[in-house]
Amino acid sequence: MKIILFSRPLVSHAAGELRRLFDAIHAFGFDYALNEEFAPIVRRLTDLEIPEERIYGRCVGPQPEGTVMVCYGGDGTLLEGVHRLCGAPVPVMGINAGHLGFLTSAPRNGLDQLFGQIARGEFSTEARSMLSVAGDFLEEPDLHLALNEFTVQRHGAGMISVETYVDRQMVATYHGDGLIVSTPTGSTAYSLSAGGPVIAPTCRCLVLSPLAPHNLTMRPVVIPDESVITLRVHVRHSEAFATLDNRTCPIAAEAEFTVRRAPERIFLAVPHNISFYDTLRNKMMWGVDIRS
Secondary structure: OEEEEEOOOOOOOOHHHHHHHHHHHHHOOOEEEEEOOOHHHHHHHHOOOOOHHHEEOOOOOOOOOOOEEEEEEOHHHHHHHHHHOOOOOOOEEEEEOOOOOOOOOEEOOOHHHHHHHHHHOOEEEEEEEEEEEEEOEOOOOOOOEEOOEEEEEEEOOOOEEEEEEEOOEEEEEEEEOEEEEEOOHHHHOHHHHOOOOOOOOOOOEEEEEEEOOOOOOOOOEEEEOOOOEEEEEEEOOOEEEEEEOOEEEEEOOOOEEEEEEEEEEEEEEEEOOOOHHHHHHHHHOOOOOOOO
């Protein structure tokens, strides 16, 4: 079995934790590879020698059956790790070294137990849908896929307008800061901050969440994920940009985008003792009595 490690320099890495991470990998006899940004951090903090053939760049390339990607960090780290797969059907597991962490559900303590579960196959795999986006980017993104969301939003003080169609039927023109198109996985990310609903990841739907709309009756709309969404962006006194998860791209003043569910999916690997509802309840502190 092979472990594809991914982490970012922004993550707070501790020498002891990294040693435990690699001790667990060696103890269970995993083959492994790690990304080019992570390798020098490991070398510096642990004195481990990482052979060049175990280091990958922008795309991991074809992998043997049974490979699992392990992302060490927060949800942003996992999102970037997913992009390095370039659509390859490799299960992805997140070790939460960040803060809230809806995607990185495995705790950073108990690495031996976690890698033992991976070695024994004691994890479930959840297929998560992604978005495919085409349109008027001023700078083409390296990948037109998003696991959480695609957004168009203003840059500067001026308002923008987003004329929105679902299957060629007009929904509304959103005047304000912009619009989020979210997957069920992304419903607990930016969309949630904008007042969108929490959606179980197995639901087959997408969410349109307006950002600071000037019409106060505007509310998020849930639509079937077979829908094709067309966004026409109108900018007069400001600039605008688009994001695919955590990647930002400038867009033209009169840009148009087509958003649909991608044929590719991501397979999120989750330990057997952790469910979406456990994560939701614990992260949101639902049911916790804070009166005392």
